[in-house]
Amino acid sequence: MKVFKFGGASVKDAQGVKNVAEIVKQHLAEQPLLVISAMGKTTNALEEVLQAFFKRENNTQELLEKVREYHYSIAETLFPRENPVWDELENLFAELYWAIEETQIKSYDYEYDQIVSVGELLSTRIVAAYFELAGIPVQWLDARDLIRTDDTFREGNIDWEITQKQIHERVGKAKSSNPNVVVITQGFIGATSENFSTTLGREGSDYSAAIFSYCLDASEMVIWKDVPGVLNADPKVFSDATLIEELSYYDAIELAYYGATVIHPKTIKPLQNKSIPLRVKSFVNPQLPGTRISTNDHRNAIPTYIQKNNQVLISISPRDFSFIIEENFKDIFKHISDVRLKVNLMQNSALKFSVCVNDETERLQAFLVEMQKRYIIKYNHNCTLLTVRNYSETLIERLTQHREILVETRSRNTVQMVLRQPNH
Numbered sequence: 001m002k003v004f005k006f007g008g009a010s011v012k013d014a015q016g017v018k019n020v021a022e023i024v025k026q027h028l029a030e031q032p033l034l035v036i037s038a039m040g041k042t043t044n045a046l047e048e049v050l051q052a053f054f055k056r057e058n059n060t061q062e063l064l065e066k067v068r069e070y071h072y073s074i075a076e077t078l079f080p081r082e083n084p085v086w087d088e089l090e091n092l093f094a095e096l097y098w099a100i101e102e103t104q105i106k107s108y109d110y111e112y113d114q115i116v117s118v119g120e121l122l123s124t125r126i127v128a129a130y131f132e133l134a135g136i137p138v139q140w141l142d143a144r145d146l147i148r149t150d151d152t153f154r155e156g157n158i159d160w161e162i163t164q165k166q167i168h169e170r171v172g173k174a175k176s177s178n179p180n181v182v183v184i185t186q187g188f189i190g191a192t193s194e195n196f197s198t199t200l201g202r203e204g205s206d207y208s209a210a211i212f213s214y215c216l217d218a219s220e221m222v223i224w225k226d227v228p229g230v231l232n233a234d235p236k237v238f239s240d241a242t243l244i245e246e247l248s249y250y251d252a253i254e255l256a257y258y259g260a261t262v263i264h265p266k267t268i269k270p271l272q273n274k275s276i277p278l279r280v281k282s283f284v285n286p287q288l289p290g291t292r293i294s295t296n297d298h299r300n301a302i303p304t305y306i307q308k309n310n311q312v313l314i315s316i317s318p319r320d321f322s323f324i325i326e327e328n329f330k331d332i333f334k335h336i337s338d339v340r341l342k343v344n345l346m347q348n349s350a351l352k353f354s355v356c357v358n359d360e361t362e363r364l365q366a367f368l369v370e371m372q373k374r375y376i377i378k379y380n381h382n383c384t385l386l387t388v389r390n391y392s393e394t395l396i397e398r399l400t401q402h403r404e405i406l407v408e409t410r411s412r413n414t415v416q417m418v419l420r421q422p423n424h
């Protein structure tokens with residue numbers, strides 16, 4: 001069997017849902033299990049609902065109403081009024097409305113997972129109901145009965161033993177009466193032992209698909225995307241991006257780590273552990289071969305450039321002009337780890353430690369408040385981290401033209417630069 005992952009862009013409208021059904025029909029012989037993300041930009045929209053709820057703003061309902069309208073308009077195009085999917089959608093929205101009425105608010109990360117996880121439940125209900133209509137044998141499974149995590153909300157750590165057992169049992173049961181049934185489940189979400197919903201980190205559906213591939217010993221995992229495969233640069237930013245046909249697991253991890261949004265960084269390890277090949281293919285042109293990522297010692301020599309926006313460059317200096325020494329590092333890293341900031345680059349000099357992190361307001365604020373007690377802190381929002389692998393001087397020059405470089409680090413293969421984001 002294979003595991004297919006369909007991201008938000010593939011199911012962003014009714015046409016997208018129909019296209020997914022078409023693709024799956026062509027691949028029924030491979031017995032795919034489908035892992036699907038929330039539709040379009042639903043996760044962002046639910047994050048906005050959550051933020052409004054947290055700040056107790058009075059447009060919370062209105063924001064949620066927009067999410068409802070978006071899903072209902074897709075469902076209206078696909079289903080007649082008597083389709084049972086309407087009840088399922090009603091129930092999910094009832095839960096969301098109920099959640100934002102709640103007066104006793106727990107932690108941000110906890111509330112995040114209870115609210116934002118519903119995006120995936122909605123999308124998979126709609127896709128499964130459409131498969132049913134289109135005559136594809138389908139079984140919808142709740143990923144919260146399959147993927148067990150600890151209670152690190154927003155970044156659940158997988159309990160592999162229980163997850164493996166649950167996946168075997170539930171998927172096995174779904175397939176026991178009809179081995180050709182297409183199982184549809186959610187990416188991104190899981191649950192704790194106490195049945196609270198958890199999420200695996202933004203863009204975590206790829207990782208979910210890798211977990212399913214690992215637990216079910218899939219022969220291949222396929223990520224269906226709106227690009228033809230893994231490119232050497234983001235085609236939305238660089239017009240000359242070209243397809244990389246073959247990648248090793250090693251290079252794929254590096255690309256993902258430096259911020260290539262094409263694959264979630266945690267995806268490769270479970271696949272690599274069982275030598276399961278990963279294909280990245282286009283849902284727009286499904287006949288194209290895409291990129292194949294597998295056990296090979298193919299070293300990618302193509303220059304690859306990755307741009308990560310919304311970075312904050314923080315510089316930390318001791319108040320008393322003492323050198324940045326190990327004790328200070330220990331202190332700084334402890335707090336980075338405590339608030340779970342994501343570090344993308346660091347550099348130190350005698351009196352200064354610079355660190356480039358993702359701009360995540362709550363975590364960043366907590367970190368800065370703590371650091372300001374003991375250090376002189378400066379920071380720049382709106383930075384871009386540009387990583388160039390297999391670089392040449394001419395390429396660097398072309399990519400950084402007229403832009404101020406705030407920090408730069410170099411190794412033999414890789415250059416990383418923090419630049420000011422254009423227009424800031």
Ligand code: ASP
Binds near residue numbers: 201202
């Ligand atoms: N829907 C989630 C997100 O947008 C997970 C995913 O798409 O992979 O982050």
Ligand code: MG
Binds near residue numbers: 007
């Ligand atoms: Mg996505």
